Amino acid sequence: MSSKNAEHELPGGFSFAAASCGIRGKGPSDRLDLGILVADKPAAAAAVFTTNQVKAAPVLVSREHIAASKGRARGVVVNSGNANCATGKRGLADARNTTAALARELGCRAQEILVCSTGVIGVPLPAGKIIGALPDVVAQRAPSAASFDAFARSIMTTDTRPKQAWAEWRVGRKTVHLAGCTKGSGMIHPNMATMLTFLVTDAAASPAVLRRALRRAADRTFNAVTVDGDTSTNDTVFLLASGASGAAPIRPGSAGEKSFAKALEELCRDLAVQLAADGEGAGHLVEIEVRGAPSDRAAHRVAETIATSSLVKTAITGADPNWGRVLAAAGRAGVAFNPSRTKVWLAGQLVLRNGEPLPFDETDLHRRMLEPRVSVAIDLGAGMGRWRMWTCDLTAEYIRINASYRT
Amino acid sequence: MSSKNAEHELPGGFSFAAASCGIRGKGPSDRLDLGILVADKPAAAAAVFTTNQVKAAPVLVSREHIAASKGRARGVVVNSGNANCATGKRGLADARNTTAALARELGCRAQEILVCSTGVIGVPLPAGKIIGALPDVVAQRAPSAASFDAFARSIMTTDTRPKQAWAEWRVGRKTVHLAGCTKGSGMIHPNMATMLTFLVTDAAASPAVLRRALRRAADRTFNAVTVDGDTSTNDTVFLLASGASGAAPIRPGSAGEKSFAKALEELCRDLAVQLAADGEGAGHLVEIEVRGAPSDRAAHRVAETIATSSLVKTAITGADPNWGRVLAAAGRAGVAFNPSRTKVWLAGQLVLRNGEPLPFDETDLHRRMLEPRVSVAIDLGAGMGRWRMWTCDLTAEYIRINASYRT
Numbered sequence: 001m002s003s004k005n006a007e008h009e010l011p012g013g014f015s016f017a018a019a020s021c022g023i024r025g026k027g028p029s030d031r032l033d034l035g036i037l038v039a040d041k042p043a044a045a046a047a048v049f050t051t052n053q054v055k056a057a058p059v060l061v062s063r064e065h066i067a068a069s070k071g072r073a074r075g076v077v078v079n080s081g082n083a084n085c086a087t088g089k090r091g092l093a094d095a096r097n098t099t100a101a102l103a104r105e106l107g108c109r110a111q112e113i114l115v116c117s118t119g120v121i122g123v124p125l126p127a128g129k130i131i132g133a134l135p136d137v138v139a140q141r142a143p144s145a146a147s148f149d150a151f152a153r154s155i156m157t158t159d160t161r162p163k164q165a166w167a168e169w170r171v172g173r174k175t176v177h178l179a180g181c182t183k184g185s186g187m188i189h190p191n192m193a194t195m196l197t198f199l200v201t202d203a204a205a206s207p208a209v210l211r212r213a214l215r216r217a218a219d220r221t222f223n224a225v226t227v228d229g230d231t232s233t234n235d236t237v238f239l240l241a242s243g244a245s246g247a248a249p250i251r252p253g254s255a256g257e258k259s260f261a262k263a264l265e266e267l268c269r270d271l272a273v274q275l276a277a278d279g280e281g282a283g284h285l286v287e288i289e290v291r292g293a294p295s296d297r298a299a300h301r302v303a304e305t306i307a308t309s310s311l312v313k314t315a316i317t318g319a320d321p322n323w324g325r326v327l328a329a330a331g332r333a334g335v336a337f338n339p340s341r342t343k344v345w346l347a348g349q350l351v352l353r354n355g356e357p358l359p360f361d362e363t364d365l366h367r368r369m370l371e372p373r374v375s376v377a378i379d380l381g382a383g384m385g386r387w388r389m390w391t392c393d394l395t396a397e398y399i400r401i402n403a404s405y406r407t
Numbered sequence: 408m409s410s411k412n413a414e415h416e417l418p419g420g421f422s423f424a425a426a427s428c429g430i431r432g433k434g435p436s437d438r439l440d441l442g443i444l445v446a447d448k449p450a451a452a453a454a455v456f457t458t459n460q461v462k463a464a465p466v467l468v469s470r471e472h473i474a475a476s477k478g479r480a481r482g483v484v485v486n487s488g489n490a491n492c493a494t495g496k497r498g499l500a501d502a503r504n505t506t507a508a509l510a511r512e513l514g515c516r517a518q519e520i521l522v523c524s525t526g527v528i529g530v531p532l533p534a535g536k537i538i539g540a541l542p543d544v545v546a547q548r549a550p551s552a553a554s555f556d557a558f559a560r561s562i563m564t565t566d567t568r569p570k571q572a573w574a575e576w577r578v579g580r581k582t583v584h585l586a587g588c589t590k591g592s593g594m595i596h597p598n599m600a601t602m603l604t605f606l607v608t609d610a611a612a613s614p615a616v617l618r619r620a621l622r623r624a625a626d627r628t629f630n631a632v633t634v635d636g637d638t639s640t641n642d643t644v645f646l647l648a649s650g651a652s653g654a655a656p657i658r659p660g661s662a663g664e665k666s667f668a669k670a671l672e673e674l675c676r677d678l679a680v681q682l683a684a685d686g687e688g689a690g691h692l693v694e695i696e697v698r699g700a701p702s703d704r705a706a707h708r709v710a711e712t713i714a715t716s717s718l719v720k721t722a723i724t725g726a727d728p729n730w731g732r733v734l735a736a737a738g739r740a741g742v743a744f745n746p747s748r749t750k751v752w753l754a755g756q757l758v759l760r761n762g763e764p765l766p767f768d769e770t771d772l773h774r775r776m777l778e779p780r781v782s783v784a785i786d787l788g789a790g791m792g793r794w795r796m797w798t799c800d801l802t803a804e805y806i807r808i809n810a811s812y813r814t
Binding site for chain 1 (some may be wrong): 458459460461462490492493494495496527528529530531639640717718721722724725727729730731732734735737738739742743744746758759762763764801802803805806807809810811
């Protein structure tokens with residue numbers, strides 16, 4: 001798996017296209033804001049949606065469509081620049097009209113079309129711009145790495161780079177491919193960001209097999225850069241399988257299902273770590289590891305509390321070995337432990353053992369914390385539970401981006 | 408009640424002093440970092456401490472002392488510049504030795520002395536500097552507004568100003584006084600900040616009466632600028648009553664107890680709002696009101712989620728009427744509600760009614776959001792529960808302060 005696509009073969013059976021249809025401003029703009037993903041034939045599909053009480057119109061419509069089609073999809077239409085959320089009845093009509101327009105172009109039913117939006121909340125979606133642009137976009141679609149890359153760029157908001165990953169493995173004498181792309185750069189408070197992920201494979205699998213594998217992979221990867229499983233109003237992950245590899249269908253409970261699940265989880269983790277590393281204004285990717293918790297669930301809670309602590313994040317921004325903030329964050333996570341059994345590591349350096357601070361070379365540790373990837377680890381000495389999470393630091397650039405989002 | 412002390416009379420029976428003993432740096436510094444509060448005679452005392460699993464040494468020692476003395480205290484010694492937390496056995500000895508030194512000066516038992524520290528975690532406290540300075544500090548103490556002001560300044564860390572409040576009321580023919588000061592400017596993530604509050608009154612009351620009134624007031628005020636009741640490793644509120652007003656003792660269940668509780672709660676709210684307004688790097692004080700929740704507890708949860716959302720905070724930093732972020736934060740608080748019954752107000756402007764966005768004058772609302780105090784309100788349309796919280800916005804100055812805390 002890798003983050004470069006030059007040498008990667010896309011899964012068969014899918015094509016992609018992107019365009020600039022003018023959602024992002026009043027004047028013309030060359031910034032891509034519309035993308036489509038098209039399956040040559042109806043593909044098996046699975047989805048994971050936001051658990052937010054406030055669900056954007058495209059989430060409501062996609063959820064309805066994937067249920068009505070019994071997990072079959074021909075295409076996905078996605079726009080950036082507007083989340084089509086808190087837009088009332090008009091927003092729902094806009095999302096429906098957009099899927100109907102792509103269905104017309106592809107000659108399929110609207111319920112075989114899925115839809116995503118990302119961007120500002122509470123502003124009506126200029127659906128006419130999307131619908132007007134669709135015929136050309138559909139005509140331009142191609143099963144190429146270049147068009148996949150354009151699609152990955154069209155979903156970006158404050159992301160600084162497109163985020164993609166590839167995998168392939170053998171099933172009998174056939175090679176099966178998996179590719180994905182993701183966006184969601186407000187990952188500093190990931191529960192507020194819109195995270196969109198699109199996964200395509202030419203494996204043959206039923207919607208039920210896809211659903212199980214996707215849910216498991218998302219829990220261990222995308223939800224490990226997310227607070228409490230809480231997600232934004234628009235968060236969506238789609239997985240489509242074309243079967244175009246010609247490999248035998250994946251049977252539930254088979255070794256083939258295990259291989260598929262493993263490849264999917266690894267690829268999702270790759271994308272999730274890319275998300276954290278490209279968090280808004282991020283200067284450092286931060287990997288948080290909690291060990292010795294009473295349970296995995298408790299470890300998850302402690303990891304989340306550390307990962308969302310502004311004081312831990314800003315210490316890493318300043319490459320300041322201020323490990324007391326890590327300990328203090330762990331202590332307020334609502335998990336019982338005895339500080340006198342606790343160990344803390346910063347960038348691999350043990351700084352607290354059994355409640356006693358250890359001497360360390362401050363200049364050296366500061367230097368190690370200047371690296372783009374910084375690890376934070378804590379052993380609570382209270383059991384066997386463990387959890388890993390990824391986040392990024394909190395910088396003045398984050399403030400700049402978010403204090404002037406709409407202006 | 409007011410934030411100016413020129414015209415206020417201090418509660419009788421207490422004196423104060425502050426000094427610069429050199430905790431804040433290697434060289435001499437004129438910044439106050441040591442304060443004492445002395446009761447002429449043993450005062451009735453009550454305390455509220457942090458619920459963090461990791462408790463600083465002064466918290467452990469103060470908790471022990473107030474229990475051993477059965478709620479009687481002669482003095483408090485407090486330092487800024489070092490939290491004496493995660494400092495192991497040495498830290499506990501340092502806290503004990505400090506209380507013993509003040510007890511020697513006052514001729515009382517060590518268990519009648521309470522102690523607080525605030526500042527960096529994990530660095531040994533230079534207790535010798537405090538102990539060496541105490542004789543002079545004790546000799547300088549005075550029952551004056553100026554010495555109370557110096558005490559309020561000595562506890563400041565990144566606070567930009569001392570925070571004080573006064574109250575007085577009549578009990579029969581006597582006037583009873585109450586005064587307080589607080590610090591804790593990392594209130595943007597208040598659960599990580601050290602919040603210290605000192606309250607003194609010349610009312611006559613038993614420790615039990617003080618405890619009940621203090622717990623109730625703290626829940627509705629200091630905990631309303633705090634996430635989930637989680638607090639830092641050092642958070643402490645002390646309330647001491649001298650009885651020096653000569654007023655009749657407050658009897659449990661009496662009208663006098665109600666007057667006292669009311670005055671205490673109002674004064675604590677005044678201090679708590681001052682804390683939020685002086686949050687690290689704060690440009691705006693933000694008042695969050697949640698109505699129409701299934702219960703007060705649910706309203707509290709929604710208010711906390713909004714109050715700690717980096718995206719809500721940064722929208723206010725930029726005076727950006729991006730109300731979708733308020734709705735999205737409410738939606739991920741884990742409280743069930745129907746967005747189509749929800750109303751949102753920003754700076755008094757209704758922007759969402761029953762799930763439909765309303766038109767508003769963007770320039771005008773932007774201008775109103777430039778005011779130093781900005782209100783955010785949401786009605787979930789799901790019940791009678793309500794809660795109010797205070798926070799501040801999130802600015803580049805917060806990052807600057809916290810990314811270079813120790814350097």
